[in-house]
Amino acid sequence: MTKTVPQTEEITPAPGAAQQDKERAKGGGLLGLVTANLRTSGIYIAFVAIVALFAVLTGGDSLSPDNLTNMVLQYSYILVLAIGMVIVIIAGHIDLSVGSVVALTGAVSAVLVIQQGMPYWVGIVAALAVGIAVGAWHGLWVAYVGIPAFIVTLAGMLLFRGLTLQVLDNVSLSPFPREYGRIATGFLNGLLGGYGYDAFTLLIGAVAVAGYAVSGWRARTARIRYDQPVESLDLFLLKVVAVGVVVMAFAWQLAHSRGLPIVLIVLAVLVLVYGLVTTRTVFGRQVYAIGGNLPAAMLSGVKVKKVNFWIFVNMGFLAAIAGIIYSSRMNGAQPAAGEMFELDAIAAAFIGGAAVTGGVGTVVGAMVGGLIMAVMTNGMQLMGIEQQVQMVVKGLVLLLAVAFDVYNKRRAGASR
Structure with missing residues (x-):
């Protein structure tokens, strides 16, 4: 006797939260992209909101050509420090000494150039050498002796x-020669015409937008080639247009002031170089591996001591660059230079998305975090808000950024 087996409908299990995020992102919807990349998207949204808020509160003064130029000059050295600090934090460390290193490198340069009468480039080379030596000193104690970076850099401070x-x-020692001062206060405005703006600055802005578009298109094409999720073409074009509008508006304002600041070119080069180092090199991947899972990194053959050593050497190098820029802007060296700079750099990294426990963070995110701090500080100064109130506001913003990081981790853990 033949038995008939009833047909059953195939049941597909519901995808998990991570898979749903991936599918929404692959579908190209804006909501899916933001959901899948909340950490990255949120910082840009916050930055735009803060810029708009202070533009309204200051009656547009915060976006004036002269104020934007002054903001670039005033906070460039903090952004340089933030580049190095985010790499240190990604590896699971911290550096409390960078403010003191900024002061020391500027002091060494001032003694040689101002007091000893040596050429300005000798001061620059000496400052870089001192910064690298300081970084090697810290790296030796952290990587090879095994003392926590918090203690080593606290002692270094x-x-x-x-x-x-x-x-x-x-x-205090001052003034520096004119050539040294141009590092932080010089401008490139070679195509300044009779129209009231600098065409050279606009040209550089257009080149930057074109470079961003080409780089983004190549990255998108590569992800498609490997069957990875990407945003829709319309959304990609919208993102490129939005970035282009922001960059060209910024260039337009600079072009109506004094032109393109030299220090902005230095900062842009550092961002490009370190963006590539952290995302496209073996060293960058090893830094993330050490911060994300140290035992696994060691088992994978990562030379942890060597990587940690060079992380701090790099931090010393960037602190020296910041010291040169700061002393150039101040046109001299002061014993109290660099105070609280380490806290601003750490805040920029955390606000920009770096994780307290390490393994997470980007150079671009640190730049955006530093810009948020700069816009807030500059806006509150234009509004005449007292210094103590500014410190309270910045402290609360830092606390909320870290709380957001903790919340994301708990949410991710609960969804597993």
Whole structure:
């Protein structure tokens, strides 16, 4: 006797949260893209909102050509420090000494150039050498002796502040030669015509937008080739247009002031180089591996001590660049230079999306975090808000950024 087996409908299990995010992102919807990349998208949304808020509160003064130029000059050294700090934080460390290193490198340069009468480039080379030596000192204790970076750099903060006072003999030195001062206060405006704006600045802005579009298109094509999720073509074009509008509006304002700041070119080069280092090199992947899962990185053959050593050497190098820029802008060296710079750099990294536990963060995110701090500080200064209130606001913003990171981790853990 033949038994008839009833046909059953095939049941497909419901995709998990991560798979749903991937499918929404692959579908190209704006909501899906934001959901899948909340951490990255949120910081850009916050930045635009803060810029718009202070533009309204200051009656548009915060977006004036002269104010934007001054903001670039005033906060460039903090952004340089943020590049190095985010790499340190990604690896699961912290550096509390960068403000003191900024002061020491500027002091060494001032003594050689101002006091000893040497050429300005000698001061630059000496400052870079001191910064690299300081980074190697920290890297030796952290990587090879095994002392936590918090303790090593806390000691370094005191040690190098004391050396700064010793080098300067507790007095300020000024002024630097004109060539040295142009590092932080010089401008490129070679095509300044009779129309009231600098065409060279607009040309550089257009080249930057074109480079961003080409780079984004190549990255999108590569992801499609490997069958990875991407946003829709319409959304990609919208993103390129939005970035282009923002960049060209910024270039337009700079072109109506004094032209393209030299320090902005230095900063752009550093962002491009370190963006590639952290995303396209073996060293960058090893930094993320160490911060994300140290035991797994060690088992994978990553030379943890060597990588940690060079992380701090790099931080010292960037602190020296920041010291050169700061002393150039101040046209001299002061014993109290660089105070609280380490906190601004750390805040920029965390606000930009770096994780407290390491393994997460980007150079671009740190730049946006630094710009948020710069816009807030500059806007509150234009509004005449007292210094103590500014410190309270910045402290609350940092706390909320870290709380957002903790919330994301708990949410991700609950969804597994």
